[in-house]
Amino acid sequence: MQIATTIQEVRTQIKEWKKEGASVGFVPTMGYLHEGHGSLISRARAENDKVVVSIFVNPMQFGPGEDLESYPRDLEKDSAYCESLGADLIFHPEPSEMYTEGFCSYVDMSVLTEELCGLSRPVHFRGVCTVVNKLFNIVQPNRAYFGQKDAQQLAVIKRMVEDLNMDLEIIGCPIVREEDGLAKSSRNTYLSAQERQAALVLSQAVALGEKLAADGETDAKKIVGEMIALIEKEPMARIDYVKAVDGLTMQQIDTVKRPMLIALAVYVGKTRLIDNFMLS
Numbered sequence: 001m002q003i004a005t006t007i008q009e010v011r012t013q014i015k016e017w018k019k020e021g022a023s024v025g026f027v028p029t030m031g032y033l034h035e036g037h038g039s040l041i042s043r044a045r046a047e048n049d050k051v052v053v054s055i056f057v058n059p060m061q062f063g064p065g066e067d068l069e070s071y072p073r074d075l076e077k078d079s080a081y082c083e084s085l086g087a088d089l090i091f092h093p094e095p096s097e098m099y100t101e102g103f104c105s106y107v108d109m110s111v112l113t114e115e116l117c118g119l120s121r122p123v124h125f126r127g128v129c130t131v132v133n134k135l136f137n138i139v140q141p142n143r144a145y146f147g148q149k150d151a152q153q154l155a156v157i158k159r160m161v162e163d164l165n166m167d168l169e170i171i172g173c174p175i176v177r178e179e180d181g182l183a184k185s186s187r188n189t190y191l192s193a194q195e196r197q198a199a200l201v202l203s204q205a206v207a208l209g210e211k212l213a214a215d216g217e218t219d220a221k222k223i224v225g226e227m228i229a230l231i232e233k234e235p236m237a238r239i240d241y242v243k244a245v246d247g248l249t250m251q252q253i254d255t256v257k258r259p260m261l262i263a264l265a266v267y268v269g270k271t272r273l274i275d276n277f278m279l280s
């Protein structure tokens, strides 16, 4: 497995692979990999001749006061994990490689990015769309893999690919959870033992919402209300949002429809965690 730090190295390798007629699967990440990322890499491994994983903590998608500096990093462990899953190349650039002096071009999306995480993280999706666009231009993948864990991000990337006629397939992969239900996340490492326990309220709220929908509840506001009531019972949890939205446009809805996304962001202590379920 190769580890590339420059765009040129990646381009040279990709050109060689394309000459051989190889298909390329791509998994963009911020590193500190866990089995959630692993599920994306394994799926890419199964469906493509070559697999590229990017590990880049993208400064552009962090707002002021967010956890850019403290975001966990462990390239050595990540490399061993990628290799064990059969990845062919890791792209691990420095921010200065991705954003050269004078950088001033961005991919900005409206509508989908104005709800949910876009409200509390106003610069986030501009950073995500811009870096993903750049990474697609560098890696030229046939398929790219994203987790349903970041459901809004997945919807945004699919929309961007359609709107801007990008020639690749976006594949969404299911949420991977810890045994007790907590969605795996690099940010779970911030949680103290007590917060880790309290964080279970997110997946419990998701399970409750899913059950209500499965039992035929058609009032989305009622489902959301019951989820909020459950979370509010946990003293260490502070809700950022719990919302039911159209699964494609991310616009708020009051009545259950398909596809529908119910998404939540909750602070446990200082750590902001997200979870969701989709009715499709």
Ligand code: AMP
Residues within 6 Å of the ligand: 028, 029, 030, 031, 035, 036, 037, 039, 040, 145, 146, 147, 148, 149, 150, 173, 174, 175, 176, 177, 183, 184, 185, 186
């Ligand atoms: P990140 O490193 O957090 O930017 O995540 C990189 C990719 O892994 C994104 O497409 C995430 O949605 C996906 N991912 C992160 N956690 C999980 C999880 N628990 N299950 C499935 N996919 C995940």
